[in-house]
Amino acid sequence: MISRQKLLEAAARVFAESGFRGATTRRIAEAAGVNEVTLFRLFGSKSQLLTEAMQCMHPNAGLNLPAEPGDVERELLTWSEGHLEAMRSMRHIIRKTMAELEEHPEMRQVVCDAKTPMFNQLLSYVSLAWPSATAGDESMRRTACSMLVSAMFSDAIGRDVVSAAYPVPAESAAQKYLTVFLRTMGPVRRPTAGRTLATAAND
Amino acid sequence: MISRQKLLEAAARVFAESGFRGATTRRIAEAAGVNEVTLFRLFGSKSQLLTEAMQCMHPNAGLNLPAEPGDVERELLTWSEGHLEAMRSMRHIIRKTMAELEEHPEMRQVVCDAKTPMFNQLLSYVSLAWPSATAGDESMRRTACSMLVSAMFSDAIGRDVVSAAYPVPAESAAQKYLTVFLRTMGPVRRPTAGRTLATAAND
DNA sequence: GTTGTATGCAAGTGCCTGCTTGCTCTGTGT
DNA sequence: ACACAGAGCAAGCAGGCACTTGCATACAAC
Known part of the structure; x- marks a missing residue:
């Protein structure tokens, strides 16, 4: 066995x-x-x-955003860093799987099972953290979430190929992507006191 | 012959x-x-x-941003839509090429030759359109450009696989990504009069 | 009319591929 | 002591692979 x-x-x-x-x-x-x-x-x-x-691969187990937003910036940062690192470590298999999809459609499930919940989780968390009034329309929110996930995905599978297109160092990339995302979304529902990610980004 | x-x-x-x-x-x-x-x-x-x-493929020929920014929003929109469409039509070959890189390193050049100039062109155009003072620090500007390119790249190669992660309709995706980008960058150096992309996005 | 160039066709080489067969060994439960 | 399941090993099969050879054909240039 x-x-x-x-x-x-x-x-x-x-x-x-x-x-x-x-x-x-x-x-x-x-x-x-x-x-x-x-x-x-x-x-x-x-x-x-x-x-x-392929079916026994479940890469992002245990990387969940809390059901109720607390310290939004910290929670999103932990989540983003975790997912970015997970996707980076799987970049070879992700690239190969995406290339095989036409010839082996059963692999589509693997990709969807990994990426769809990631996006949905972010979107529902963000909907709670930024009530609609403060965050622009719904389409804007969805686009921003999609772009954050896309930035991490693209970073994971592309950085070692076209490093010139990823001008931010690998270690701080998640934080930078998140900073841009937060800037798009505007002030969070319950702002945390003191030094925030948004101000820290200007270091 | x-x-x-x-x-x-x-x-x-x-x-x-x-x-x-x-x-x-x-x-x-x-x-x-x-x-x-x-x-x-x-x-x-x-x-x-x-x-x-592979070497005779030069997909983005003739898709250049002007050397001197004029109508920034319109120019960026044309550029984004053109590149997104070009990358989408080449999604199969992009996926295959990225998967072959370990075994055929000479193909890296093809990917780099396509993506690097795209990013560099955007970055230098943006540097002219948003002088540093109004656009946050340099790192933020680079990150935002990287995220816009990543969003389009990811959309091109991922939309037909994990459509759930791309909540914006394909036709208006470039415009939406650009709207988020513009929101991050703040007001443009020479704002255009009247109805802008930023306000149009609330339709 | 001959020469040269570009192409087609049939056949074949040696290697790799997924997969099978037949046989042997070894450990475990009864 | 015996049966049986799990695994190894050697050999092979049919088909596909990249690539070669030898020869026939077309057509243009001189």
Whole structure:
């Protein structure tokens, strides 16, 4: 039974390196330290193995915004930094998965299951933190949330490729994106006392 | 000599559908309506053909911001819409190229040559339109430009996959992203009279 | 009319691919 | 002691892969 797990992990690793076609059963078996025949005995086919391997990935478990906004800036910063780091560490597999979508539509579910809740969570949190009157119209709010998520997504998968398009250092990128987002959204419902992110950004 | 061009175009097409490994010489030759042997006679190898095919792609030719800002909002809108549409139409090949980077590093140049000038052009235009005093610090300006480009990039390659993360309709997305960007940047150096994008966004 | 260039066609090479078969070993429960 | 499940190993199969060879054809230049 331990061979199963080793194969699933190896499959995800090799897929992230080389994509579907490049992830040959021989390479996966070798990476798992398992005989190639065992792969077919346990999973039946290469497609089945890779499909199962993708389904057991749930990257952003435990990265939730509170149901009721408290210290909005801090909570959003923790959330943004966590998601940015998570997406960065998965950038190879994200790139490969997005490229395989036409040929393997079942992988769409994996991408959607990761990104959709992230956006929805941000949007519902923001709706509570900025009641509609203070934040421009609803469309503006949605656009701002979409842009924050897009900035992090794009940073995660693009920074190591076109570094010139990401002028902010990697470590402070989440904070900078959030600062711009906060500037768009305007003052928060319950402003925190003292030094805030918005003023700290001018350092 | 016309076979050369047919093969280059077919190679780009098949690569966009199936990636490097999936773009077999047989498929490319068939798509070009040319004998497979001709492919090897003209290009020597599959790698050579695909490398040349990628190099003759210059998607954003003729999409330039003026050297001297005039009607800033209109100019930025035209520029954003043009680039968003261009990137959307190339989303398949962009996704495939980004996935091949580890195995074919020579393709990095293609991505950089497309995205870096786009960002740099925006940044230098914005530096002229918003002198530093009115636009927050330099880091903020760079971050905002990066986020606008990221929003368009992410929209182009992600909208057809995770539509839920892009709540704005495709046709007005560029305008909405730009509106948020303008809100971040504050009033433009030479404000235009009458109805502006910022007020129009509240429709 | 000959030469040269560009292309097509048929066949084949050696390698890799997903997947199978048949057999062996090893540990575990009864 | 025995049965049985899990796993390894060696070998092989049919098909696809990049790429080559040899030869035939068209067409333009001289």
